[in-house]
Amino acid sequence: AQSVTQLDSHVSVSEGTPVLLRCNYSSSYSPSLFWYVQHPNKGLQLLLKYTSAATLVKGINGFEAEFKKSETSFHLTKPSAHMSDAAEYFCVVLSGGYQKVTFGTGTKLQVIP
């Protein structure tokens, strides 16, 4: 079985402060993990991905995520939030020969000026 849990449905931060969006997963296989961002009325855009190379993954727009196998986590972070980061973020796990894909329920990030 495979699942993704995004621990917070909403996160609110002040502009210029750090961002932490939490994601835990379970998978019977060695997974690939992704973070996608969706701005209002837009499609999803890939932020970053982990595919069993370096455990600390850097993505676009200053985001990064660390794969921690012992904790089955793949939390997304950014040192300093920008107003343009306000969006919904999805954690995704992909695994198995048929690339079974599972999306998390999403975390809405609000950035307060």
Added chain:
Amino acid sequence: DSGVTQTPKHLITATGQRVTLRCSPRSGDLSVYWYQQSLDQGLQFLIQYYNGEERAKGNILERFSAQQFPDLHSELNLSSLELGDSALYFCASSGKLAGSYNEQFFGPGTRLTVL
């Protein structure tokens, strides 16, 4: 621009009707995925095709069907539409190799409204 195109952008129809949503993947991508995004259900994976064959099925209703054509474009058919089918339908494409863990590139979506 992801390179994935979807038509139409918006579709308004009535209950009981049938509609077809179309997706053209990025050039060279062999996998196509369909998703439904609604306020109450979130983002749900419906079905995946790889090079014309069905590869994985998610929460797709029996009233829904899809196919991928030889030119790799895909169509999602929704029939006997209900109010609850109103949602944003996304198509994504990925990869060139079977079994590769490639990220998916999403189209802009088709917003379906069932009245």
